Amino acid sequence: MINLSEAYVDSLAHNSAAMKNGKDLFKKKSFTKLCKTEDGKLLFGECKGSGKEPYRCSVDWMTEGQPVFRCSCPSRQFPCKHLLGLMYAYAAETPFETAPIPEDIMGKREKVEKREQKKSEATSKEKPTKRKTSKSALLKKIGAQLEGIAIFEKLLHQIVQSGLGSLDKQMLKMIEDQAKQLGNYYIPGIQTAMRNLIVLLRSDEEQETIYAKASAYLSTLHTLLKKSRGYLQQKLDNPEQAPELDSTIEEWIGHAWQLAELRECGRVQSDRDLMQLSFNSYADEARGEYVDESFWADVESGTVYTTRTYRPFRAAKFIKEEDSYFAIVNAKELMIYPGELNCRIRWEGAVPRPVTEQDFQAVKSKALSSVTEAVKIVKNQIKNPLSDKRPVLLLAYDQLMHSSNGPVLLDGQGKELQLSDLESVEQSTAHMLPMLHQDVLRQQAAVVRFEHDMDNNRLHAQLLSIVTDQGIIRLLY
Structure with missing residues (x-):
């Protein structure tokens, strides 16, 4: 039997509008049919829509912690408002009729089971590893990254030699255009760091404040230049070198960690309970993205981690917006990214459960x-x-x-x-x-x-x- 709370359903919604629309459907009694299976792992129903036929929606917990959403409506958001309304109705303890699994869902379940069985058979023969890159391709990529860092160095020298006081709008535009080239050299992190400087120099603060902050940030960029070049040169000399796990140098350069990489590096923990301590959302102008940032405490160890979800400005409405979370997340597989304090995390197969006083006391x-x-x-x-x-x-x-x-x-x-x-x-x-x-x-x-x-x-x-x-x-x- 699945335990659903309104707060958990809120966390599944893409944004506040989707939340409101889902609750409105439930409150206005738009569902003409509300059903659940005997084991409570499948909720399904019918909701009145704009057409003659009602929308058929279902939420399937065939795999614990990984609900599958299905709806016949044309919405691109999953879960859509009909699915949210279905779950809000269940969370509010609205009566659901116990019914057998519909044939179409039974067929989809069977296909999923066969697919998972094939995947299990394949992985049982050989332990899953990260996607392998040929040595020549890796060396070529590192070479390109070093070329990009050489451009980065020229940009920094140009700014320092010109002096911060001489950087007018025209010169900043020229530097920004040159910084765009860094995107062609597999160093998106360094490109973002450069954009941060440009955003700072264009801010509306007093000049003395801007120059003080820019001078400090130029020192950071200089360190990034030296460390990234040295790190990549070592990898060029020894492509088999293991990545640094106690620093964020890979993230500064712009490496996107594969989950398999984290597993191979031993950055995985099993069955961890996490409690959200704080949540904030802000706009990162340099990245051109909204950032949803949360801090989480491991209930057993007290370690404070962070999660960050990035939503590009242009596509923000299509990407799930995170929010404050009030339940405990039981992460079946917790991935911990390299770093120092507040390492970034993500999880696979999470299951929510109600928070208890024992959880608060443990964290405290x-x-x-x-x-x-x-x-x-x-x-x-x-x-x-x-x-x-x-x-x-x-x-x-x-x-x-x-x-x-x-x-x-x-x-x-x-x-x-x-x-x-x-x-x-x-x-x-x-x-x-x-x-x-x-x-x-x-x-x-x-x-x-x-x-x-x-x-x-x-x-x-x-x-x-x-x-x-x-x-x-x-x-x-």
């Missing part, structure tokens, strides 16, 4: 207990120019209080962490602290995002969420 108990330790961890990461400069930690506190300088987090040893709003987060949370109940201000755990202020050479920290024994209070979602 794994929080760091010392501000000093947290600051040390962050400083060790951000001293590497290519590391994420905005890591997120779970930090226990004895008290949240207000000082003359603003809100402060106080740990059990009396050490203070000043809280404020980060420029990069865009949304304020500091102003919400006076609204919190007194019980939340003592002996809880905070989800905190750090950022280094280069002008003042100090760390800033923004409160994203609070984990208590009974739940999560999200200040950013």
Whole structure:
């Protein structure tokens, strides 16, 4: 029997419009037929549409954690509003008639079973590995990447030699056109890094602020130039060299990791429970994409991971928009991308389950207990120019209080962490602290995002969420 909650169905919707449309169908009683199989693994029904014939829709949990959506409507979104409405009806405990599996769905199930059986027989003979690339093709690609990096170097030298103050609109346009060439050399990550600089130089901030940020970012790009060239040269000399797993150099260059690669590198864990700590969505102008970013805690270990879904501006309406998630994700196979703090993850075969107080207590108990330790961890990461400069930690506190300088987090040893709003987060949370109940201000755990202020050479920290024994209070979602 499948347990469906409204929050879980919300998470399947592509966007808020699809959510609303699905709920409206259910509320307006547009379904003329609602059925389920005896084992509860198949929901199917009929919904009134614009034509004479109703739309026939079904949600099939033949494989746990991987629902199959089917609908006779012409929508390109899956799940469409009819499928969402069907699931909302079930989540609301609307009566569903128990009925046998329809013949057409039975036939589709049989085809899937045969296909999976063939795949299983093939993989049982030989362990699945990543798609192999011939040595000559690999060397050719690395050679092209090194050529692209040479162009990248010329662009950087051109900017530095000209001076930031001389970069007018015409020159920026010329640099942007040259940066487009980097897309032909298999280094999309470096191309995006270059676009980030161009976006910064075109921003509406004061010139002194722009120049300070651009100077710091040029240092990062210079490090990227040296490290990527050295890394690729090593691969050119030794094509069999294993990829770096403790850094994001491959991602900086623009490598798209295959799941089979992650498996071969041992970056896979089985049967992990994940709790979402915070969610945010923002526009990345350099990539030309919306980014849906979540931070998740492994319930057992307390490790904080991140997920990012990218939606190109031009195709955003066709791609599922992520959202805050309130259930526990049981990931049957958790893929962990190379990196340091907050490694990026994705999962295969996820099954939701209701969150319990034991889950909240488990996550809270794994929080760091010392501000000093947290600051040390962050400083060790951000001293590497290519590391994420905005890591997120779970930090226990004895008290949240207000000082003359603003809100402060106080740990059990009396050490203070000043809280404020980060420029990069865009949304304020500091102003919400006076609204919190007194019980939340003592002996809880905070989800905190750090950022280094280069002008003042100090760390800033923004409160994203609070984990208590009974739940999560999200200040950013």
